[in-house]
Amino acid sequence: MFTTLSLIASFALLPQAQQPTTILAPDAIIAEDGKLLEGYKVVVANGKIVEVSATPRTNGVEVKLNGILAPGFVDAFSQAGAERFITEQSAKVTPELRAADGVHLSDDAWQELAKHGVTTAHLVPDPTNVLSGSGALIATATEAGVAKIADATTVQIASLLSSSVSDRRVGPSSLAGALEVLQQSIADHGARALGHSPWFFVEDAAGARGVTSLMSDLKVTTAKFILLGDQGDYAGLFANQLVGLPAFGMGGLARRAEIWRRMAKANISVAFGTRMSSSEYGALRSSAMAWSRITRDPQGAFASITTNPAAMLSRNDIGRIARGSRADLVLWSAHPLDAQARVLATMIAGETVYRADVSTNN
Amino acid sequence: MITVSPIILIAAAFSAPQQVESAATGYDKTYVIQADSAWLSPGKTISPAFIQINSGRIGWISTSDRRRESTNILGQSQGKGALIKVKGSLAPGIVDAWTSFAPAGYLSDRRSAAARDVRDSLPVQVEIADYQLYSQVIAAREAGVAAVYLSPGWSQLRLGVGSPAEFSKLDLPLVAARPMLDFAVGTAAGDLFQATYNAEELYDAFTEAQEWRDSFADYDEKLEEFPDKLEKYQEKLQKFIDEHGPDAPEKEDEGEDEEKEAPKPPKRPKNPSAPKVDAQRDLLLAAIDGKYSVRIQAERLADIRTILRLQKKFGLDVIILGGFEADLLADELRLAQIPVVLAATSSQHQNHYPRDFFSRYQRLVKAGVNVAIASGGSDGHQMMLLTRAGDLISRGADPATVWASLTSVPAKILGMNNYGAISRGSSATMLLFEGSSPFDASATFKVHKPK
Numbered sequence: 001m002f003t004t005l006s007l008i009a010s011f012a013l014l015p016q017a018q019q020p021t022t023i024l025a026p027d028a029i030i031a032e033d034g035k036l037l038e039g040y041k042v043v044v045a046n047g048k049i050v051e052v053s054a055t056p057r058t059n060g061v062e063v064k065l066n067g068i069l070a071p072g073f074v075d076a077f078s079q080a081g082a083e084r085f086i087t088e089q090s091a092k093v094t095p096e097l098r099a100a101d102g103v104h105l106s107d108d109a110w111q112e113l114a115k116h117g118v119t120t121a122h123l124v125p126d127p128t129n130v131l132s133g134s135g136a137l138i139a140t141a142t143e144a145g146v147a148k149i150a151d152a153t154t155v156q157i158a159s160l161l162s163s164s165v166s167d168r169r170v171g172p173s174s175l176a177g178a179l180e181v182l183q184q185s186i187a188d189h190g191a192r193a194l195g196h197s198p199w200f201f202v203e204d205a206a207g208a209r210g211v212t213s214l215m216s217d218l219k220v221t222t223a224k225f226i227l228l229g230d231q232g233d234y235a236g237l238f239a240n241q242l243v244g245l246p247a248f249g250m251g252g253l254a255r256r257a258e259i260w261r262r263m264a265k266a267n268i269s270v271a272f273g274t275r276m277s278s279s280e281y282g283a284l285r286s287s288a289m290a291w292s293r294i295t296r297d298p299q300g301a302f303a304s305i306t307t308n309p310a311a312m313l314s315r316n317d318i319g320r321i322a323r324g325s326r327a328d329l330v331l332w333s334a335h336p337l338d339a340q341a342r343v344l345a346t347m348i349a350g351e352t353v354y355r356a357d358v359s360t361n362n
Numbered sequence: 363m364i365t366v367s368p369i370i371l372i373a374a375a376f377s378a379p380q381q382v383e384s385a386a387t388g389y390d391k392t393y394v395i396q397a398d399s400a401w402l403s404p405g406k407t408i409s410p411a412f413i414q415i416n417s418g419r420i421g422w423i424s425t426s427d428r429r430r431e432s433t434n435i436l437g438q439s440q441g442k443g444a445l446i447k448v449k450g451s452l453a454p455g456i457v458d459a460w461t462s463f464a465p466a467g468y469l470s471d472r473r474s475a476a477a478r479d480v481r482d483s484l485p486v487q488v489e490i491a492d493y494q495l496y497s498q499v500i501a502a503r504e505a506g507v508a509a510v511y512l513s514p515g516w517s518q519l520r521l522g523v524g525s526p527a528e529f530s531k532l533d534l535p536l537v538a539a540r541p542m543l544d545f546a547v548g549t550a551a552g553d554l555f556q557a558t559y560n561a562e563e564l565y566d567a568f569t570e571a572q573e574w575r576d577s578f579a580d581y582d583e584k585l586e587e588f589p590d591k592l593e594k595y596q597e598k599l600q601k602f603i604d605e606h607g608p609d610a611p612e613k614e615d616e617g618e619d620e621e622k623e624a625p626k627p628p629k630r631p632k633n634p635s636a637p638k639v640d641a642q643r644d645l646l647l648a649a650i651d652g653k654y655s656v657r658i659q660a661e662r663l664a665d666i667r668t669i670l671r672l673q674k675k676f677g678l679d680v681i682i683l684g685g686f687e688a689d690l691l692a693d694e695l696r697l698a699q700i701p702v703v704l705a706a707t708s709s710q711h712q713n714h715y716p717r718d719f720f721s722r723y724q725r726l727v728k729a730g731v732n733v734a735i736a737s738g739g740s741d742g743h744q745m746m747l748l749t750r751a752g753d754l755i756s757r758g759a760d761p762a763t764v765w766a767s768l769t770s771v772p773a774k775i776l777g778m779n780n781y782g783a784i785s786r787g788s789s790a791t792m793l794l795f796e797g798s799s800p801f802d803a804s805a806t807f808k809v810h811k812p813k
Binding site: 034248252253254255256257258282286288289290292293294296298301302333334335336337338339340341342 | 494497498500501502504505506741743744745746748749750751752753755756757761797798799801802803804805806807808
């Protein structure tokens with residue numbers, strides 16, 4: 001526990017953009033495996049982490065921080081900050097649609113997310129078309145108080161969900177039809193239709209097998225899957241893989257706990273996303289806590305909202321405190337998976353975008 | 363945390379009130395757990411902790427190993443008994459005073475909700491007798507829950523009879539304390555529940571029940587008077603027969619041949635009719651007589667005011683569930699000794715200051731109202747209980763008070779004296795955590811199920 005005075009002093013000393021090199025010296029940092037490392041310092045320059053060490057060799061202004069320094073959370077698939085679902089329903093495939101074009105960077109949700117420790121959100125088009133369009137990576141806040149597009153075109157989002165394949169107005173009306181449309185799109189557009197590392201929203205074994213078979217034919221090995229529906233029916237197909245999973249929401253605890261436990265036993269790693277699950281700003285953190293309690297794997301739980309979503313996006317510059325990463329750092333009063341912890345300050349790309357007001361507990 | 367000396371602790375443990383045993387839980391082993399520390403009750407901890415468990419209940423509690431060598435009838439040593447060493451701290455299991463658990467038999471019951479009783483449908487203690495309920499219990503256990511209230515479910519004004527329940531060795535619920543009568547009134551604040559009855563109707567139902575019972579006094583009076591009335595009637599009848607019957611003396615013709623009305627016999631008094639019996643009304647009367655506590659889900663100010671009136675008029679033992687605006691009447695609730703069970707559901711957390719969960723909780727607690735935090739009838743929210751409670755602490759709530767809201771307060775509300783604390787005779791279903799507290803999910807968290 002820290003005194004109010006020391007906290008305020010710490011916030012005041014957090015680095016600003018004009019400071020070229022700052023050495024952050026918290027009580028502890030959270031390593032990539034989710035464990036606490038006491039006595040480590042994080043050197044930040046030009047918005048990036050340039051060194052992580054107990055005895056940094058880089059010169060700079062050292063700032064003592066009372067608290068635990070953690071990487072900012074990454075929402076693997078989000079719909080935050082979009083006024084409406086990002087979709088074009090008049091066509092079966094909309095590969096050119098960009099989530100980045102539908103984002104409201106001044107939406108209040110972004111600032112709230114930054115206050116809750118979420119520094120990056122992967123905004124995805126609504127997965128209602130077989131090819132839905134490309135996602136966008138959003139830095140949730142800047143010093144100017146608005147979000148910022150960090151990557152306007154991430155991955156192509158594809159969908160084998162019944163909600164899209166059964167749409168009679170535009171079709172297709174079956175999973176087989178959806179797979180056919182997918183195949184035809186690839187034939188029409190070539191590799192451009194799927195991009196480098198497509199993400200597939202699936203909700204049953206038939207859809208997952210169909211996509212896997214198709215990707216195998218195309219020799220695409222980088223496809224990623226978001227598992228919706230009742231994962232208990234088909235998650236076993238993804239043993240030893242990394243998959244996207246909706247954040248913890250209401251209902252069905254008994255089955256969900258059983259499924260999560262079996263997924264962990266099958267060595268399935270997960271990346272949580274809030275799309276189609278929860279609109280709570282703390283949903284990612286709550287989900288990781290629930291994963292930790294159910295699977296008894298706190299490290300895997302922490303990875304599910306930091307390094308795993310980054311890995312889904314093939315990015316090593318977010319979700320971790322490591323040299324070369326973007327300086328997306330959150331100062332917590334305790335370990336972020338401790339429900340008693342609170343965000344004291346949030347830094348994105350080296351800019352302090354949020355400081356807690358300790359006098360109001362808000 | 364306050365550290366308690368072992369001598370005081372043991373003395374307190376032995377002076378604990380005798381616990382009411384529920385149906386057989388099936389736990390039958392005796393052993394001792396040695397942990398780094400134990401949270402006995404809100405604000406009280408010991409370190410190290412030795413806790414003896416006997417058939418699912420806690421025997422002795424100490425900071426040292428109090429196991430003694432035992433001997434058989436031949437005087438041969440039988441050893442000290444089992445000692446299980448664990449890493450981390452023990453704490454009492456959570457008591458969820460508001461769940462949506464219901465037996466399969468209850469859900470398929472076609473009787474009106476008001477007449478149903480959860481206890482009638484509890485599964486027999488056979489392995490996986492009710493698969494859904496079994497899996498719900500397993501999941502609740504994993505979330506750290508040791509005991510629950512089996513609600514009669516979502517419905518309209520009258521919900522029937524629910525029951526506090528503990529978990530057996532077979533992970534099925536067992537009745538663990540006095541049943542309670544459930545109601546839901548008004549509209550919930552943004553929650554699933556959208557009933558539109560208001561509390562006035564409930565008030566009227568209790569008033570009508572009371573009036574019905576009062577009408578019994580009239581009936582008793584009439585019943586008492588009836589023999590006299592009958593006797594008088596019989597006298598009049600005899601007189602009538604004497605005067606007008608076939609053996610009656612003929613009367614002289616008084617002259618003019620005028621048409622006269624035939625004499626009428628006296629009317630027989632009617633048997634007093636007893637007031638009609640109604641099972642639903644009987645439940646209300648039983649609540650008025652103190653046989654049931656009355657649980658009412660009420661969110662809005664007007665409804666909560668009516669409940670205060672209801673409690674005052676009939677002297678009911680009332681518990682408010684939900685209570686979105688209960689904090690606005692916190693002082694009145696404290697004076698009426700009405701506890702509030704808040705739901706840890708998402709919708710209750712998404713409200714902003716001053717209607718946010720933390721602000722409402724703090725206002726109630728600071729006014730002296732007993733507040734429990736429960737999953738709120740939403741399947742899945744048991745897993746969120748520790749997260750929500752931890753969030754209250756992160757925002758400035760007193761840790762011991764918050765912990766009490768998850769353990770001792772709901773146990774008291776449900777009348778489950780053997781839950782909510784680690785003490786002699788209490789349940790041995792406990793949490794085992796390696797982090798800084800049970801709220802910390804950055805370290806391993808397990809639940810000890812008695813053997």
